Amino acid sequence: MELNERKTRILEAIIRNYLETGEPVGSRTISKYEELHLSPATIRNEMSDLEEMGYILQPHTSSGRIPSDKGYRFYVDRLMQDKEREVADMHEMVVQKADELSELLKQVARLLADNTNYAAMISTPQIHHNKLKFIQLSKVDVDQILAVIVVEGNIIKNKMIRVDGEMDADTVLKLNLLLNTHLNGLSLEDINLGLITLIKERAGIHSAVVASVIDAVAEAIRADEDLEIYTSGANNIFKYPELTDKEKASDIISTLEEKRQFGKLMRESLQEAAEEGGTGTGIQVYIGDESPIQTMKDCSVVTATYELEDGMKGMMSIIGPKRMDYEKVAKTLKTLQTQLDALYKKT
Amino acid sequence: MELNERKTRILEAIIRNYLETGEPVGSRTISKYEELHLSPATIRNEMSDLEEMGYILQPHTSSGRIPSDKGYRFYVDRLMQDKEREVADMHEMVVQKADELSELLKQVARLLADNTNYAAMISTPQIHHNKLKFIQLSKVDVDQILAVIVVEGNIIKNKMIRVDGEMDADTVLKLNLLLNTHLNGLSLEDINLGLITLIKERAGIHSAVVASVIDAVAEAIRADEDLEIYTSGANNIFKYPELTDKEKASDIISTLEEKRQFGKLMRESLQEAAEEGGTGTGIQVYIGDESPIQTMKDCSVVTATYELEDGMKGMMSIIGPKRMDYEKVAKTLKTLQTQLDALYKKT
DNA sequence: AATTAGCACTCATACAAATCGAGTGCTAAC
DNA sequence: GTTAGCACTCGATTTGTATGAGTGCTAATT
16 A cells, blocks of 8 residues: 555644644544545545554554554654754753763753653763873872873773882883873774783883783773763653553663663664764654663654764763654754754864 | 550551551451450550550541551651561672772662662762872863872862963972972861962962962862762662652652752761761661651651761662661661771771 | 445443442440 | 440442444445
């Protein structure tokens, strides 16, 4: 069967109406849309077809129709862009630059949640492409050395290293120089085992102590899974009855709390954004089962990548019911993308 | 009216039963407790008295009784200790020392939640009593200086300082020395404005640049409200029907998410623990409205202070229904108190 | 051939009445 | 002082009934 012009319009009307009300929509309701000039009976026939084709479904015999996942997908892919011009009057969101990146991201998460009335999350940017700017070892205690590692974008990592034996101030100084000359300017992913071995050699066969310190530093550099995730607006899901029963709510809440579950989503999302190339907006929509996170099967998840200076890419996303206002969400995400971008360009 | 032996036992039976079932408990139920040898009718008379005295109440005419806040309070204060011996077979929880304090605390929060089936939170320790161990300024970029501040207990603070003018390496070095000689060994709260002014003077009237850097460092030191709070097990509240209606659940979830709301609770709790003196266990119980957090009025909150080496005190707490298993919760908190303590003593 | 009106049918929802039963308070007997 | 007995209360559950939104199908209309 073919999805002709009229079917498309009816499908759109059904979905739009359902997005607004959250209630199954019947033929009579649709027949009232003037553009169509169709009687309920005709609509019913078309609906029957649409159901057969999998775009809509009935929660129970003889009730109105609701969009299926496939229906939402069609809506997002085909119908939404056409209407983009309609969305206009969203006021700009204001992001204040925070001292700490983490504060900034928390703020963004909150903005996303407050503006959309859905739950929001945002991750810290990935930094393995970033270049190492500076390393400093300092002797803090008799047996402790503090390594401070600064990466492009002013991401700072600290690592307290406990040394087994003695290590005099002079050695520390020398090590500092050595590490900086060899590693500065390299991107984190380029700092590999071979390089580390080389540095150890250069350091002389001094002692196991020195080697262990170098290892510790290398480990700190490699541990770029300092990926933090901030969430906001979890309570918003209570605004949507279809997500509020014990089971579902509990699932969603715990996913939001167990932030690391988002790792998978993030990887996939960044991946897809990359494949899409420079042209796209970097916005992905996962409807129900499409989501890489099993527990999100009753929700839709809209993700967007953002980019700070120096190509640090992170991800933010909105989690809401399938009948979320996709247009508004997309617009909101885009606005924040732009603002984050601008914020870091200027300074 | 006097709360005699028999009334006490009946009250205890009522509360215990309610804690188990979550249902109002009637006279017949209580009469089955063999220790009492009383008929339902007698129990009813006693219940009537207990209600008049405010320890229990009826959700509606002619239904069983449930404990009032006052009843819970009595239970926690008088009845619980007597039975402490009964609680025995809780297996020890294992805390692995994590590299980062934050990881450790997240782990503890999770343990608390998993073991009790309630929601849990834990704060980072307060450090204003702690002594400054080490300051290091490093020139990272032409116009950027990184300040690393290490506090007793190996708490590390980073602050990126943007300088307006130029600052040569020599000045940085000199400043390093100056700051360390003046500040090392002082507790954070002792570093006041006078001291900062003194240092500025010693630095010479070099330039506004130097002064601004010193100010920035001072600010970083003073900003000990790096208070972080980690939560776990928010979804556990769905296990208790009395907390699961939209309104209440939403309140609780958002309080858990808006972690800073716990600030008040934390201050009060540490305060009370301090007043209690060294003898107490540092465990506080807030029942319903007793809680300093308004949104927690339908829950009970049990807090415990913990202490890492060097007197860094933090707080952890369990949030659950009023009918939570207070004994188990107290035991769990104590166990973790002890384990945290031990963990830092050893190393 | 496409559209529409009409009709019988389905089923969630709301509502009221009926019933049940756990629990109470009170009184009288023990 | 304790207990048995009884009338009474009131939430919860069940049952029956009506309502209405919605459907699918068929026959009439355009």
